[in-house]
Amino acid sequence: MEEGLSTPVGTRRSFFVKVTMLISSVIGFSLAVPIVGYLVSPALRRQPKAWISVGKIADIPSNEPTALDYSMTVKDGWQTTQSTKGIWAVKQDDGQITVYSPICPHLGCGYRWETQERLFKCPCHGSVYDLKGNVKAGPAPRPLDTLPSKVKNGELLVLYQEYKSGLSEKVEL
Ligand code: FES
Structure with missing residues (x-):
């Protein structure tokens, strides 16, 4: 071949x-x-942001932190769920209202208001904040994070958002 x-x-x-x-x-x-x-x-997917009414400003006492619920309906495909975040509102002497994120800026734990001491305290690593959100003790790198808020028809409207923890600057997630 x-x-x-x-x-x-x-x-x-x-x-x-x-x-x-x-x-x-x-x-x-x-x-x-x-x-x-x-x-x-x-x-x-990020949770959509929305201005939500968290209550009437007349119901918020002066100089006393008030725990409020930010509740929104989240639709994901066929599923509809209710998402609720606890937030803090403080009405200052001049009537201005400051709304704080419920998340400690140190590493993201939840903090609480100690009525006797008149301080916000985080149980995780001991960060302490005053009524204006300033750091008074502990490892927190920045003051409490404020949330955008406005008043409309006597209602307090809040835009919930989260920020990166552990930074000295407030950086949105
Ligand atoms: S998370 Fe609050 S002090 Fe560390």
Whole structure:
């Protein structure tokens, strides 16, 4: 047999193997992208921001922190859930209201108001804040985070948002 007329079987087989692998990869990739997107997207999706009424300003006493609920309805596909965050409102002597995030700026624990001492205290690492949110003790790197708020028709409206903990600057998450 002449060498030049032989069929290059090995070369053709490896060509088909490569084409099959390429097609399989394309199919696998096209299936993987939507699946990964479906699994990851809820974690990446931010909760929508909304101005929500948290109560009447007439019900907030002066110079006494008031715990209020920021409740909003969250729709995720077919599911509707109620999300509630506790916030603190302080009405100053001049009637101005400051609203504080419930999250300690140190590492994100919840803090409470100690009526006797008239201080906000975080149980996690001992950060202490006064009525104006200033750091009085502990490792907190910045004052309590204030939340955007406004008054409309006697109602206190709040825009809930969260900030990165552990930084000296207030950086929105
Ligand atoms: S989280 Fe509040 S003091 Fe550390």
